[in-house]
Amino acid sequence: MISRLGLPAESSRRGFLLSTLGVTGVTAALARAQKSASAPFVILENSMGILVADSTRCVGCRRCELACTEFNDGRSQPAIARIKVARNYNFGPRGQGAGLGRSPGEFGNFRVLQDTCLQCPHPVPCSVACPNDAIVADLETKARRVDTGKCKGCRLCLEACPWEMMNFDEVSGKATKCFLCDGKPECVEACPALALRFVPWRDLTHDTPVRRAALAALRDPKSAGCPACH
Amino acid sequence: MGEFGGWTGKTLRVDLSNGRVQIEDTIARYMSVLGGTGVGYRVLWDEVPARTRAFDPQNKIILGVGPLTGTGAPSGGRTSITTIFPTVYPDELVATGHMGGAWGAELKYAGWDNVIIEGRSQKPVYLAIVDGKVEIRDASHLWGNGIYHATSSICQEMGADTQVAAIGQAGENLVRLSVVMTGFSHSAGGVGGVFGSKRLKAIAVKGSGSVRIAADKKEWKQLIRYILSIMGANNQHVVPSTPQPWAEFYAPGSRWTARKGLFWGAARPAVETGECLPEDLNRMGYRTAKATYDLGPNAEKYTVRMGGCVSCPIRCHSHLDVPSVEEKYGFSRYAASTCVGWGGRGFFKSFPDGARGQSSIEAAVVGAHLAGDLGIWTNYSQLQRDFKYAYDQGLIKANLSDSEYRSIPWERFEKGDPGFLKEIYTRIAYKQGEFGAALGEGSGRLAERWKFPPEYYKEPGTSWWKMGHPKHHSSEEAGQTGVLINMMYNRDCQCHSHSNFLSSGLPVRILKELAARLWGAGAVDEDNNITPVNLDKARFAAWSVLRKELHDSLTLCNWMYPLAASPLKSRGYEGDNSVEARLYSAVTGDRKDAAQLDLVAERIFAMHRALTMRDMANMDMRGRHDTAPDWVFDYPPDKKPFTPGHYKMEREDIERAKDLFYQVLGWDRKTGAPARASLEKLGLKDVADRLAALNLLPAS
Numbered sequence: 022m023i024s025r026l027g028l029p030a031e032s033s034r035r036g037f038l039l040s041t042l043g044v045t046g047v048t049a050a051l052a053r054a055q056k057s058a059s060a061p062f063v064i065l066e067n068s069m070g071i072l073v074a075d076s077t078r079c080v081g082c083r084r085c086e087l088a089c090t091e092f093n094d095g096r097s098q099p100a101i102a103r104i105k106v107a108r109n110y111n112f113g114p115r116g117q118g119a120g121l122g123r124s125p126g127e128f129g130n131f132r133v134l135q136d137t138c139l140q141c142p143h144p145v146p147c148s149v150a151c152p153n154d155a156i157v158a159d160l161e162t163k164a165r166r167v168d169t170g171k172c173k174g175c176r177l178c179l180e181a182c183p184w185e186m187m188n189f190d191e192v193s194g195k196a197t198k199c200f201l202c203d204g205k206p207e208c209v210e211a212c213p214a215l216a217l218r219f220v221p222w223r224d225l226t227h228d229t230p231v232r233r234a235a236l237a238a239l240r241d242p243k244s245a246g247c248p249a250c251h
Numbered sequence: 252m253g254e255f256g257g258w259t260g261k262t263l264r265v266d267l268s269n270g271r272v273q274i275e276d277t278i279a280r281y282m283s284v285l286g287g288t289g290v291g292y293r294v295l296w297d298e299v300p301a302r303t304r305a306f307d308p309q310n311k312i313i314l315g316v317g318p319l320t321g322t323g324a325p326s327g328g329r330t331s332i333t334t335i336f337p338t339v340y341p342d343e344l345v346a347t348g349h350m351g352g353a354w355g356a357e358l359k360y361a362g363w364d365n366v367i368i369e370g371r372s373q374k375p376v377y378l379a380i381v382d383g384k385v386e387i388r389d390a391s392h393l394w395g396n397g398i399y400h401a402t403s404s405i406c407q408e409m410g411a412d413t414q415v416a417a418i419g420q421a422g423e424n425l426v427r428l429s430v431v432m433t434g435f436s437h438s439a440g441g442v443g444g445v446f447g448s449k450r451l452k453a454i455a456v457k458g459s460g461s462v463r464i465a466a467d468k469k470e471w472k473q474l475i476r477y478i479l480s481i482m483g484a485n486n487q488h489v490v491p492s493t494p495q496p497w498a499e500f501y502a503p504g505s506r507w508t509a510r511k512g513l514f515w516g517a518a519r520p521a522v523e524t525g526e527c528l529p530e531d532l533n534r535m536g537y538r539t540a541k542a543t544y545d546l547g548p549n550a551e552k553y554t555v556r557m558g559g560c561v562s563c564p565i566r567c568h569s570h571l572d573v574p575s576v577e578e579k580y581g582f583s584r585y586a587a588s589t590c591v592g593w594g595g596r597g598f599f600k601s602f603p604d605g606a607r608g609q610s611s612i613e614a615a616v617v618g619a620h621l622a623g624d625l626g627i628w629t630n631y632s633q634l635q636r637d638f639k640y641a642y643d644q645g646l647i648k649a650n651l652s653d654s655e656y657r658s659i660p661w662e663r664f665e666k667g668d669p670g671f672l673k674e675i676y677t678r679i680a681y682k683q684g685e686f687g688a689a690l691g692e693g694s695g696r697l698a699e700r701w702k703f704p705p706e707y708y709k710e711p712g713t714s715w716w717k718m719g720h721p722k723h724h725s726s727e728e729a730g731q732t733g734v735l736i737n738m739m740y741n742r743d744c745q746c747h748s749h750s751n752f753l754s755s756g757l758p759v760r761i762l763k764e765l766a767a768r769l770w771g772a773g774a775v776d777e778d779n780n781i782t783p784v785n786l787d788k789a790r791f792a793a794w795s796v797l798r799k800e801l802h803d804s805l806t807l808c809n810w811m812y813p814l815a816a817s818p819l820k821s822r823g824y825e826g827d828n829s830v831e832a833r834l835y836s837a838v839t840g841d842r843k844d845a846a847q848l849d850l851v852a853e854r855i856f857a858m859h860r861a862l863t864m865r866d867m868a869n870m871d872m873r874g875r876h877d878t879a880p881d882w883v884f885d886y887p888p889d890k891k892p893f894t895p896g897h898y899k900m901e902r903e904d905i906e907r908a909k910d911l912f913y914q915v916l917g918w919d920r921k922t923g924a925p926a927r928a929s930l931e932k933l934g935l936k937d938v939a940d941r942l943a944a945l946n947l948l949p950a951s
Binding site for chain 2: 077078079080081082083084087088090091092093094095096097098099100101107108110111112116117118120121122127128129130131132192210211212213214215
């Protein structure tokens with residue numbers, strides 16, 4: 022249903038909710054969640070926007086990674102960039118096994134793949150994995166962001182993301198992820214080749230190959246609320 | 252995190268003789284020379300005995316990365332590899348090979364500013380650096396392999412995102428013309444054999460750490476946006492190559508080649524380079540569509556994209572997909588390069604389908620793979636020129652045995668068959684026969700060994716400059732300024748400060764206006780009309796050299812910086828002479844203005860001079876080192892200097908140029924050696940004392 026609907030550019034907050042779950046589902050889920058204090062509400066409103074990357078245009082300069090960390094964290098650190106090019110740069114996502122010229126990447130067919138956060142719809146793997154409810158929808162953009170006040174640094178979210186888009190900042194001791202720079206993504210502004218765009222959210226989870234099998238199981242008490250909808 | 256941003260604070264020192272790994276304090280030992288090549292000169296001066304030869308175990312390799320690399324400072328993806336250089340002739344002297352890519356940035360993220368390699372390993376090894384963990388690993392399984400496979404194998408062992416700088420068979424076999432290469436197409440010329448002499452196959456790096464920016468985030472972003480706004484295309488060409496609606500000027504030689512109707516034709520789907528307005532910072536990556544610039548219009552359909560170094564918005568490495576290369580010659584169809592010559596083409600006299608036909612593109616790709624995998628350096632295409640010269644003069648035939656000569660399929664060379672390149676490159680990499688052994692020695696030793704006639708050193712067509720290396724943007728581009736710059740170095744000068752400005756595409760009238768603010772209007776001559784030397788030209792030359800040293804130490808790209816001009820009509824096309832200082836100050840927190848930073852560059856350059864004098868055991872730089880080939884003064888034979896239409900120089904005038912240049916730097920007029928006062932002004936009393944002890948300090 023999610024991927025079938027798509028999202029109009031002017032979607033209101035209510036519009037996101039409707040398109041995701043349908044009126045009845047949302048109302049019922051909200052009602053049940055409010056009644057049950059022991060089952061935390063795990064449904065996040067969908068993000069308003071999403072980053073999409075065009076790999077035919079990426080020139081591999083990694084200015085996106087640098088802008089992400091320098092303008093948000095005050096230091097250059099691609100390892101915690103919330104957009105990821107470096108790891109695909111040499112041989113693409115599957116490594117060097119295919120041989121020279123046989124994979125994507127600089128040592129392959131030159132296609133550089135940029136990994137971006139999909140701002141997943143429900144269930145949001147990083148968020149539901151968090152034992153501290155520290156990954157929440159931003160009040161304005163609804164991007165999934167880490168509430169650093171709540172994050173205790175357990176790194177379960179890093180295990181949960183099938184696309185390996187979670188990062189751990191050793192300096193702050195907290196997880197960190199793409200929060201769409203409050204609606205004005207630095208990476209998009211920094212790209213010298215128009216290879217990144219910030220567009221209305223749509224569900225790309227089905228179109229994007231996962232990088233690894235993730236820790237998917239929902240544990241109590243969060244799973245307690247699931248039968249309400251499923 | 253230390254007191255300063257930019258530097259990680261740690262320099263890695265590895266002795267391959269005994270496996271000892273040491274950590275040094277970068278700030279305490281090397282901050283006064285910034286990083287990069289500055290650290291290289293300092294280490295060679297302090298630690299390597301005079302007259303050490305390139306392949307001696309006592310020689311050291313300093314892979315220097317500066318405080319700006321690893322940050323978003325635009326075009327800061329450089330690494331300087333300084334050592335006693337094997338191709339310098341007849342004495343082996345200090346020089347630097349430079350590479351881009353992402354190796355230097357990765358080293359910083361791993362927590363290291365520089366790597367100093369000492370000694371010689373008993374067996375082949377590679378250095379594996381993962382953050383703070385440093386291992387000398389066995390490389391016997393890699394030895395004998397090309398750079399591509401070595402890189403791939405190391406990535407298998409350390410992770411696909413590892414940055415590897417490796418040598419090929421040429422470096423292993425101590426071929427003087429050999430490279431260290433990283434990231435598929437980024438090579439540092441001349442230093443491969445020094446790695447090989449230490450039995451060091453590669454240095455592989457993975458880093459998860461950071462480089463701190465001292466300035467606040469907002470200030471840093473503003474500075475970056477500002478610098479981007481005054482950058483041009485590759486080589487800081489600031490006007491487009493074709494008439495554009497937005498542009499007041501155009502210049503066919505400009506590398507700002509993007510236009511409507513010009514595509515990255517092998518992208519799927521094809522991507523139009525299109526109109527790239529100077530104000531549009533999101534299209535900077537399209538400005539330089541270089542494959543067609545280098546290889547002709549047929550290269551458009553083979554262009555997958557442009558690429559280059561980490562942090563650089565200007566993409567100067569053409570990435571091609573030429574399917575016929577795989578079908579016909581068995582090499583990968585994918586090849587990348589930034590070199591105008593693309594190596595392989597330059598060996599041939601002609602191609603069956605013309606200079607810019609399919610064969611020439613195939614030769615470019617085949618040559619890029621052979622040179623890139625075997626790890627051969629072409630010495631700014633002097634290898635190709637020497638090969639052709641020797642062939643045309645009958646010197647190959649004269650110096651090879653009959654059987655060796657006949658073993659080379661010359662008919663394929665005559666036909667312009669790109670497959671012939673395998674004969675050349677393979678023989679060089681493995682030092683096969685007289686042919687391979689001699690060509691790989693580099694220009695100086697080759698010319699001596701094969702007894703090139705005196706004319707070789709005197710004709711402009713050979714491009715010979717001095718000491719085994721060719722001219723690099725000399726009199727033909729910058730009159731006396733170019734001559735002075737070319738005189739200063741031991742390898743080809745690798746300086747672009749002057750040529751970027753003069754070739755920016757702006758009309759002379761505007762160049763003169765801009766020059767007047769930096770060095771004096773006399774620094775720039777009218778087109779094709781060189782005038783006698785003046786102080787402005789000497790200032791321009793000194794500025795060019797000092798900025799090059801600064802870039803090689805910070806480490807920034809000297810193909811983009813300095814930004815003496817800009818593409819902005821609203822600024823009167825003025826660039827900004829202070830951008831390096833502003834970047835340095837913002838990143839490190841050590842606030843310096845342009846003049847203060849230029850003084851640091853002067854210190855670094857003085858170290859280069861002192862090292863050169865020490866290892867030549869000679870103070871007479873004016874007579875013995877700062878020389879130009881006869882063609883500079885004798886061609887064209889029928890013209891007089893300082894008349895329009897050519898760039899013939901006059902010997903007395905160049906001696907005056909040296910006077911002025913030495914005067915600008917406070918060097919002794921008679922010898923061209925740095926005087927004690929100038930060294931002490933630069934904080935180099937120790938260098939002055941040592942030179943005095945060696946009788947290499949001028950009396951004044």
